[in-house]
Amino acid sequence: MRADCSHLLPLLQEAQRLAALLTEHRETAVKRGLLLSVTADFLGRGGLPRLLRTLEALGRGSGGHLRRGGGYRDQMEALLRVLSAELPRFSGTEEELKTVLGWTGWLLATAQNPDLATSPAPREKPAEKPTRNTKPDPPEPLRSAGFGLSSKNQAALAGFLDRSPGHEKHGKKSD
Numbered sequence: 647m648r649a650d651c652s653h654l655l656p657l658l659q660e661a662q663r664l665a666a667l668l669t670e671h672r673e674t675a676v677k678r679g680l681l682l683s684v685t686a687d688f689l690g691r692g693g694l695p696r697l698l699r700t701l702e703a704l705g706r707g708s709g710g711h712l713r714r715g716g717g718y719r720d721q722m723e724a725l726l727r728v729l730s731a732e733l734p735r736f737s738g739t740e741e742e743l744k745t746v747l748g749w750t751g752w753l754l755a756t757a758q759n760p761d762l763a764t765s766p767a768p769r770e771k772p773a774e775k776p777t778r779n780t781k782p783d784p785p786e787p788l789r790s791a792g793f794g795l796s797s798k799n800q801a802a803l804a805g806f807l808d809r810s811p812g813h814e815k816h817g818k819k820s821d
Contacts, residue, residue, distance in 0.1 A: 651807040655800065657742055661749035667728045668750070669757055674720040676728075678754040684725060685747050694733065694740055701730050 668676040688697035705726045
């Protein structure tokens with residue numbers, strides 16, 4: 647049986663768009679670590695209003711991040727500008743936003759290190775926590791990476807997601 651993962655394609659496209667905005671200017675390209683450090687609390691505990699308040703506080707200078715050296719400060723300013731503008735207009739659920747941010751981080755990482763494109767892709771949370779005596783199945787490598795996926799590659803990525811283990815819980819099972 648194959649799961650219908652077509653609902654993930656718009657989320658991946660949104661992640662591509664966000665990653666492109668965050669790397670728009672090479673000299674201030676936002677790194678994956680910065681994105682995830684700023685959004686970690688949201689990813690862990692949820693709450694878009696909380697994330698927006700965090701972005702607002704960081705923009706006012708809280709934590710001293712904007713007083714740091716040029717490269718880091720420039721990245722932080724770009725991250726705050728993009729997320730503050732884009733997150734309020736996101737129309738999906740918080741779980742979908744977590745997926746978008748996770749994939750955005752993955753795309754930023756592969757932009758920094760193209761060798762990661764053949765490493766395991768980010769996976770959805772497992773349905774159950776494995777016991778100590780069981781080992782999870784290793785994730786399959788992502789065969790296609792980059793921000794500007796052609797329609798052919800988008801179809802290939804959707805097919806990959808359909809074949810990936812663990813995605814049955816996200817879509818309708820089909821014959």
